[in-house]
Amino acid sequence: MIRRTLALAFVAAAACARGSDSGAAAPWRTVFDSTGDTIVAHTTGEVPNEQVRRLVIEQQIGEKEGSDSVTFGRIAYVDVTADSRLFVFDEQGPSLKLFDSTGKLVRFVGRKGGGPGEFEQVTGMGILPNGNLAIWDASHSRVNVYDAAGDFLQQWRVPMSGFFTSNGLFTARDSSIVLTLPLTVDGLGGESGYVRFSSTGAVRDSTRVPRWVDSTPQVLGQASNGQVRVSMALPFAPTNQNTWSSMGALISGPSAPYVFYITQASKRPVKILRDWTPVQTLPQERAEARERTTWVVRMSIPDWKWPGGDIPSTKPAYQGLRTANDGRVWVYVHSLAERSEETESGPAMPGESPPPPRHYFEPNVVDVFEPSGFYLGRLSHSRSMNPLRMRGNHVWGVLTDSSGVAYVARWRIEPAFPTASAAR
Numbered sequence: 001m002i003r004r005t006l007a008l009a010f011v012a013a014a015a016c017a018r019g020s021d022s023g024a025a026a027p028w029r030t031v032f033d034s035t036g037d038t039i040v041a042h043t044t045g046e047v048p049n050e051q052v053r054r055l056v057i058e059q060q061i062g063e064k065e066g067s068d069s070v071t072f073g074r075i076a077y078v079d080v081t082a083d084s085r086l087f088v089f090d091e092q093g094p095s096l097k098l099f100d101s102t103g104k105l106v107r108f109v110g111r112k113g114g115g116p117g118e119f120e121q122v123t124g125m126g127i128l129p130n131g132n133l134a135i136w137d138a139s140h141s142r143v144n145v146y147d148a149a150g151d152f153l154q155q156w157r158v159p160m161s162g163f164f165t166s167n168g169l170f171t172a173r174d175s176s177i178v179l180t181l182p183l184t185v186d187g188l189g190g191e192s193g194y195v196r197f198s199s200t201g202a203v204r205d206s207t208r209v210p211r212w213v214d215s216t217p218q219v220l221g222q223a224s225n226g227q228v229r230v231s232m233a234l235p236f237a238p239t240n241q242n243t244w245s246s247m248g249a250l251i252s253g254p255s256a257p258y259v260f261y262i263t264q265a266s267k268r269p270v271k272i273l274r275d276w277t278p279v280q281t282l283p284q285e286r287a288e289a290r291e292r293t294t295w296v297v298r299m300s301i302p303d304w305k306w307p308g309g310d311i312p313s314t315k316p317a318y319q320g321l322r323t324a325n326d327g328r329v330w331v332y333v334h335s336l337a338e339r340s341e342e343t344e345s346g347p348a349m350p351g352e353s354p355p356p357p358r359h360y361f362e363p364n365v366v367d368v369f370e371p372s373g374f375y376l377g378r379l380s381h382s383r384s385m386n387p388l389r390m391r392g393n394h395v396w397g398v399l400t401d402s403s404g405v406a407y408v409a410r411w412r413i414e415p416a417f418p419t420a421s422a423a424r
Contacts, residue, residue, distance in 0.1 A: 026045075026051065026377070027045045027046060027047075027048065028043055028044065028045030028046070028047060028375060028377075029043065029044055029045055030042070030043045030373070030374050030375045031043075032373070035271070037268055037269070038268060038269050038270070038271050039268050039270045039271070039373065040270075040271045040273065040373075041270060041271070041272050041273070041369075041372065041373025041374065041375075042273040042274075043272075043273065043274045043275065043375040044275045045275070047377060047378040051377065051378075052377075052378050052380050053377060053378065053379035053380075053413050053414060053417070054379060054380060054381065054413075054414055055379065055381045055385055055387075055395055055411035055412070055414070056411055056412050056413075056414045057399070057409055057410070057411050058394075058410050058411060058412050059103055059410040060103075060399060060407050060408070060409050061086070061088075061099060061103040061407060061408040061409070062405075062406070062407040062408055064401075064403075068093065068095060069097075069105050069108075070105070072088070072090050072092075072406045072407065072408065073090050073091065073092020073093065073406070074090060074091040074092045074406070075088060075089070075090055075091075075398045075406050075408065076089050076090070076091045076122065076166075077089040077122065077125040077167075077388065078388040078389055078396050078397060078398070078408060079125055079126060079127045079133070079388075079389055079396075080127070080389050080391065080396050081127055081131055081148060082131065083101060084101035085098065085099060085100055085101055085106070085148075086098070086099040086103075086396065086408065087109070087125065087127065087133050088408055089122050089125055091122075093112060094112055094119065094120065094121075094122065095108060095111075095112075096108065096109040096110050096119070096122075096135070097109065098149075098150045099408070103408075106150070107150050109133075109146055109150040110144065110146070110152060114140055116152060116155060117144060117146070117152030119135060119137040119139075119140070119144060120137060120139035120140065121137065121138050121139035121164065122135050122136060122137055122138070123136050123137075123138040123164055123165055123166060123167075123168045123169070124136040124165075124166075124167055124168040124169025124170070124179070124180075125169060126169050126170055126171035126177070127171060128145075128171050128175055128177070128199060129171075129173055129175055130148075130175070131147070131148030132145055132146065132147050132148060132153065132199070133145070133146045133147075133148075133150075134169060134171060134177050134199075135169070136158070136168055136179060138158075138163065138164045138165075138168075141157060141158045141160070141161040141162075142155050142156060142157050142158055143155060143156055143158060143169070143177060143179075143197075143201065145199065154200065156197075156200065156201025157201070158179065159203070160181055160182070163181060165180050167180075168180040168181075170194075170243075170244040170245075170246070171246065172196075172244075172245075172246050172247070172248045173246055173247065173248065174248055175198075175199050176196045176197060176199070176204060176248070177196075177197045177198075177199060178194050178195065178196050178197070178244050179194070179195050179197065180192060180193075180194060180244075181193065181194075181195045181206075183195070183206055183208055191208070191209070191211075192209060193206055193207055193208045193209055194206065194207045194209070194244050194250065207250050209240065209242045209250065209252055210240075210261075211240060212240050212252065212253055212254035213238050213239060213240050213254045213255070216233050216234070216237050216238065216239050216240075217233070217234040217237045217309070218231050218232065218233060218234060219231070219232045219233070219234055219293055219297065219307075220307065221297045221300070221301045221304045222301070223300075223301050224303075228300050228301055230296075230297050230300050230301060230304075232293060232296065232297065234309070234311065234312075235286075235289035235290070235293060235311050236281050236286075236289065236311055236312045236314075236315050236316070236334075237312060238254055238255045238256040238316045239254075239255050239316070240252070240254065240255070241253055241254070241255050241260070241318065241319075241320060241321045242321065243321045243322055243323055244323070245262070245323040245327055245329070245371070246323065246324075246325055246326070246327055247264065247327040247371055248264055248265070249262050249263060249264035249267075249371070250262070250263045250264070251321050251323060251329055252321070253318075253321065254316075255316040255317060255318055255319065256278075256316035256317050257276055257317055258274040258276035258317035258318065258333075259271065259272065259273050259274075259317075260272050260318075260321060260329075260331070262329070262371065262373070270371075270372065270373045271373075272329075272369060272373045274317070274367065274375070276317045278314035278315065278317075279314060279315045279334050279335060279336050280313065280314055280315075281311065281312060281313055281314060281315050281337075282336070282337050282360060284339070284359070285337045285360040286310070286311040288356065288358055288359065288360055289311055290306060290311055292355060292356050292358065294306060295353070295355050295356055296355075299352065315334035316334060317333060317334065318331050318332060318333045318334060318367075319332050319333070319334055320332040322390075324389075324390035324391055324392075325389060325390065325391040326390075326391050326392055327370075327371040328368055328369065328370060328371065328390065329368070329369045329370075329371070330366050330368055330387075330390060331366065331367040331368075331369065332364065332365070332366055333365050333366070333367055334362060335362045335363050335365045336362070337360040337361060337362050338360070338361060338363065339359050339360055340359060340360070340361055343357040343358060343359050361383060363380055364380060364381045364383065364385070365378065365379075365380050366378065366379050366380070366381075368417060376417045376418065377417060379413060381411075384399060384400050384401070385397065385398075385399055385409070385411070386398040386399075386400070387411075392419075393412055393413040393416040393417055394410060394411070394412055394413070395410070395411045395412075395413065396408070396409070396410050396411075397409060397411075
């Protein structure tokens with residue numbers, strides 16, 4: 001059985017290579033094995049630069065100037081229906097817009113407020129298999145559900161108020177709605193986990209997130225009067241990473257080494273390994289991270305000084321896990337930083353100093369896996385692109401121009417990753 005799986009993995013890797021620009025055989029391989037009740041997918045081999053895929057823009061929605069119907073402020077969430085209509089939530093306003101597949105505005109959905117179908121601070125959004133849209137309005141501790149045309153259908157209470165997060169709502173193929181909430185042994189209120197609800201708000205079950213990293217090193221600060229305390233993760237230290245898949249699975253890992261797990265009820269867990277060489281944290285990059293961390297702590301404790309201890313000289317394997325609408329896993333891997341002439345800072349709060357400028361940035365580099373653990377390849381995209389939804393070889397998200405104006409965009413992955421059937 002293992003020999004047959006190995007042969008299939010080698011054939012799939014060759015199929016992946018045929019989609020590359022160079023036409024050369026792929027130098028990476030995914031090998032499947034079993035350890036106890038766990039399926040292990042181990043990928044070896046590097047991805048040459050000429051076989052790194054890119055995003056090519058196909059559609060751009062929005063204008064630089066004009067009314068709310070044609071401009072955006074701070075785009076937080078984008079989701080796409082089966083027929084390529086787009087729901088876009090803009091934090092500035094806030095507003096929720098529905099666009100048809102050509103990018104034409106169909107309507108505003110709901111509005112700001114506390115009444116039925118209204119919202120204020122949205123902390124997650126997703127489309128259900130029947131085309132309905134669910135949004136989590138954390139400011140009112142409820143989930144609103146709209147139909148595919150944008151008409152309000154229902155709302156139900158979230159069993160915890162005062163909890164705010166980002167990207168905290170997920171939808172699954174079984175029509176459930178999953179929220180990121182604190183959990184305890186007996187219910188809600190402790191470490192973060194995932195609670196699965198029916199589409200009408202009935203609690204189905206919950207899933208705790210494993211602590212792959214027992215304790216991430218912290219930067220700590222305490223005011224001399226003892227009344228103010230600040231705790232932040234040490235930059236570039238390994239952290240627990242997790243997300244939820246539309247397949248109904250928890251995806252989680254320690255960020256170092258390069259390993260993560262896909263766990264799903266009634267199915268064998270999948271352990272995904274990738275050979276990994278740690279990337280250096282440049283001295284200038286460490287200095288900037290220390291300076292920006294100090295600035296954050298001093299917002300609360302003005303006389304705080306760095307307590308000692310250095311930022312790691314190498315980075316973890318990856319810095320984030322994300323899932324596509326079709327269940328593929330996007331792993332944002334750490335890469336060597338590059339100096340940019342376009343610095344990144346930010347506006348200062350009244351009476352406060354602005355954050356220190358940032359000159360060193362990591363290129364956005366993503367490894368893409370099938371839900372089985374099979375490695376499809378790597379892509380890279382610019383900092384002006386912020387992918388929010390992925391499906392097959394298309395990506396939807398935010399494109400920011402050189403003057404800071406945001407647009408909704410659709411890109412295609414070029415060259416395309418193989419389909420699941422072609423990869424097996």
